[in-house]
Amino acid sequence: MLVTSTLNNFLSTLIESINYGINDTMKESIEANSSVIFVASRIYLNLRCSIDYDRDNATIMITPSNATVSNYYDRGNESLIRITLTPIMVASYGKA
Amino acid sequence: MASGSAIAQELASAPFDEMIKNLLLAIVAAQNEANTAFIEGIKELADTEVTITYKKRTDSSEEDRTISGNALAFGILPTMLQIQQGVIEVKMAITMERRTEFKLGVKAKARFWFASVSVDAKYSNTYSYKAEASSYIRIQVAPAPPPQPLMKAIEKIAQDNPPQIPA
Numbered sequence: 001m002l003v004t005s006t007l008n009n010f011l012s013t014l015i016e017s018i019n020y021g022i023n024d025t026m027k028e029s030i031e032a033n034s035s036v037i038f039v040a041s042r043i044y045l046n047l048r049c050s051i052d053y054d055r056d057n058a059t060i061m062i063t064p065s066n067a068t069v070s071n072y073y074d075r076g077n078e079s080l081i082r083i084t085l086t087p088i089m090v091a092s093y094g095k096a
Numbered sequence: 097m098a099s100g101s102a103i104a105q106e107l108a109s110a111p112f113d114e115m116i117k118n119l120l121l122a123i124v125a126a127q128n129e130a131n132t133a134f135i136e137g138i139k140e141l142a143d144t145e146v147t148i149t150y151k152k153r154t155d156s157s158e159e160d161r162t163i164s165g166n167a168l169a170f171g172i173l174p175t176m177l178q179i180q181q182g183v184i185e186v187k188m189a190i191t192m193e194r195r196t197e198f199k200l201g202v203k204a205k206a207r208f209w210f211a212s213v214s215v216d217a218k219y220s221n222t223y224s225y226k227a228e229a230s231s232y233i234r235i236q237v238a239p240a241p242p243p244q245p246l247m248k249a250i251e252k253i254a255q256d257n258p259p260q261i262p263a
Binding site for chain 2: 001002003005007009011013014017018020021023024025028029030032036037038039040041042043044045046047048049064065067068070071076077
């Protein structure tokens with residue numbers, strides 16, 4: 001398990017994961033011939049974490065809160081990252 | 097007592113994208129179930145015969161009269177329910193992993209991978225983890241019509257299979 005990551009990597013992977021989740025939902029709904037598709041009109045994330053500055057690499061590191069981080073390192077609860085994501089539908093979605 | 101690997105398994109229980117997908121698909125499934133229940137409701141009402149018997153009194157006599165018909169004919173219709181808006185809020189803890197993907201002829205690529213576990217009583221008590229320390233995700237969900245090409249396909253199917261209504 002990775003305890004710490006760069007903030008940059010963390011956020012880009014997070015957004016990538018959300019994109020995958022939303023796209024897969026869309027695909028599965030279409031494949032199921034669902035009469036209505038549900039889209040995530042807004043996603044709010046409150047991420048409890050610890051944020052540190054890595055002087056050697058001049059970058060910001062993030063340690064997201066979870067049981068391991070909390071119990072073994074007594075960290076992860078100092079900072080809060082609030083993110084609001086609004087998916088933008090690509091106008092040409094579904095076109096060949 | 098749980099072994100180290102069992103704890104690791106428990107901590108990294110679901111990939112983050114799978115969690116989002118499953119939360120959204122649960123709403124799609126619920127709406128589809130509601131649609132099926134609506135159709136079943138129509139079938140059930142179509143099979144329900146309603147008979148109302150009453151007495152017609154005139155000055156000199158009294159006769160029994162009956163009005164009967166299908167429940168649908170009496171205007172009893174099932175209610176079509178549609179989820180207008182949904183909000184899913186999950187308290188969760190995020191764990192990270194680095195995975196290296198190997199492809200033939202391609203340089204090995206290290207990728208981050210997120211797993212999320214919902215913070216419930218079990219997780220909280222097992223790992224002495226306070227719920228206040230957890231992150232949360234709130235997904236606001238709204239219905240949308242299917243994409244235009246799929247909508248055209250649905251209309252085509254409906255046109256080719258019109259309901260057979262007797263004269």
